[in-house]
Amino acid sequence: MGVVAESTPPLVHIEDVVKRFPGVVALGGVHLDLYAGEVHALIGENGAGKSSLIKVLSGYYTPDSGVVEIAGKPMHHSVASARSSGVATIHQERQLIPDLTVAENVVLPHWTPSGVWVRPGELQRRAAAALATLVSGVNLSAPARTLSPAVGQMVEIARGLAQNAQILIFDEPTTALSLAERERLFETIERLRASGLAILYVSHNLEEVHRLADRITVMRNGRTVESAPATEFTTQRMVQLMVGRDVRALPAVNEQLGETVLSARGLSRGRRVRNVSFDVRAGEIFALVGLEGSGRTEVARTIFGIDRLDSGEVWVHGRKVDLKSAASGIEAGIGLVPEERKLDGIFPILSVRENISISLLSWISRLGVLSIRKDRALARKSFTALDIRAGSTETEIGNLSGGNQQKVILARWMNRECAVLILDEPTKGIDVGAKAEIYVLIKRAAEEGAAIVLISSDLDECLPVANRFGVMRAGELAAVLERTEISKERIISIATGDHERTVA
């Protein structure tokens, strides 16, 4: 092991790559050199641009500018040619086809070396050869759906090897694995490195990075901020680089808190929510932070009632809520602004007016008959109160900017004067100006007496506004911190499970 001499040319050379989306700069100047025979860790906070960079390398995104070279040749930006030039990605989510056999999944999509006829024996032999070095005792004829996550991952690696991949990208590969399975994966990765493959290991788990990496590149806000041999990094330095400069003095938050409104007691659901308990008072903003996949969204969904609890209770204003569906959560005074606005929030082909009143139909109707006059009045009131900008209340909401769509969803709950308002990544995909407006509205709802649960991956955004912080890790509420005792570093080290080491 060890760092490869820099005199050999890199297998992958990325220089000043820029990728923009409407309103967002996903990559704003990325540099990275990846050598054969090294494990190169790519680290950064959620939204730092790691995923975008992976998508460029695996051919899904075509960069707006910059250089991507593989083995000295400029990369052709398509998935097929990325694959043929030797890039294979092991995704966080499984990419196996559940009803095909293990063998078929390994050789996918090259069923046959040439020609038309698939010969099962030849297919099996190729699959067996690719799997042999990775894992033993797998039934090649079993359907992929029967595999454990760990073995499924090995099948995906084998698929890369079967395609003669020279570059393996691992995207958060350990999220679904047990400790023992992780260790086996690490050993596999070390063997692959020894055999001369270039490995890009993307993670926000700093412990794993320490264990594996020869070289580390840190990304922040779509740029690479540091790239150096792993020996030059301490955990503290990695965290500092990921987070950026120190947090500024915090502006005042609402100190006039009322009595406890929301009380979550021992919430549990599967592996994603484990015995989570916390209270939120009237006027308080409780931030729920943690890595993606740590169970924040799942906690929100169980409190709202859209997902059923295995065990645990939700109390609102001292009354136990009988949670059977979102409708029952809403009746109890709970509102949820979902993370996936397009999937879970808006009705794209309905008008802004219809989108506002959809959760308020009982308010604007009598005996099931709608009052169009009340409906219009409600829309007009919301436009003014939340400064929604659209041509008219009759515009299809799909034509609005993300920020205005989000205001429409906020309008649903603010009109209801919800006792509890849960916001899951409320500023995701929203441009900077509108973000500030959304936070003004959230603070206003708090001042009007709502108990707010704010889920955010953007610590810069939620640190200034929240009264308290709950840090989630692997489905558990790992810590609840007061405003006076928080720092970004502290939150990240708790969230990444590194705090036993770093906390002095």
Place this chain on the structure above:
Amino acid sequence: MTQTTDGALAVNEAAVTTRRRFDPARLLQDQGLIVVVLIFGLVLSLLSPTFLTPTNLMNLLLQASTLGVMALGMTFVIIGAGIDLSVGGIPAIVSVLAVGLVVRGELPVWFALVVAIGVGIVVGLANGFAITKLGIAPLIATLGTLSITIGLAFAYSGGTSIVPVPDFYNLLRRANMFGIPINIIILAVLAVVTHFVLTRTTFGRSLYAVGGNRQAAEMAGIRTNRVILFTYVISAVAASIAGILFTARLASGSPQTGIGIELTVIAAVVIGGTSLFGGRGNVLGTVLGAVLITMVTNAINLLGVPTAWDRVLLGVVIVIAALLDVFRLRIHERWMSRKAS
């Protein structure tokens, strides 16, 4: 773009528009079918002198009315992103029961009607239950009940038509108001009621939401299963009413009643601009769709084309209408993007 100077919310002083601005693209999208119907009518009146006679037009509407009633019910289902094939079987079971219970069972006419329509409602509930609670795909669930209802109709009737029908059906066949056959009146009344339910009730609004984005509807607190179940019951009731109308027109309680009509009903709804993906659709379109389809049959008769060509011509009309729909959407999108830039 949204921009604020100091993070505070500027109060929007300008009056908020709540009325739709005049939008040619939307007008075309909503009413394009009228143009198609008018052009087709014009062509027919040029080809055949009898087309524009009052008798023929009334006849055409009379034929369209039963199809139209079923299509109104189907409109609910398809707006909710579902599909209901069982409407091809419900008229048969309703027809044989409504006549058979009187003729063979010697029960009163009204009682037979209640039982027949009740059985139709049970089929609708079964569809809705299978789809929402058991999670069976709508196409499969209603294919099953389609087969079951036809099978039961044949089993009950012994495979033959039950005649003679009670007098009620002869009266129904001849009934009219101001010279307008009762079928057309029924279609008109149901169309108005359907329009009201779709546009002016919480159920209608919820239905568009469920069809437009089921996940978001659930998150917004709509009890989506209940809404969807109800659409299948409505469709079944519409098909039951159609079964009664068919029975009157054919003057027999036949297990053949309405067989094969399910695809024509779906075609009428889709030609009428209701999206098979759900969330879009309106009553005027559905009625025009039923009229257009009936005009095809009418044209075949008037022009003396062998009736075997009926289905071919109908298929061509469906494909053309679908094509027009694609063009309409494209024009609409182009218009929207031009407006945005």
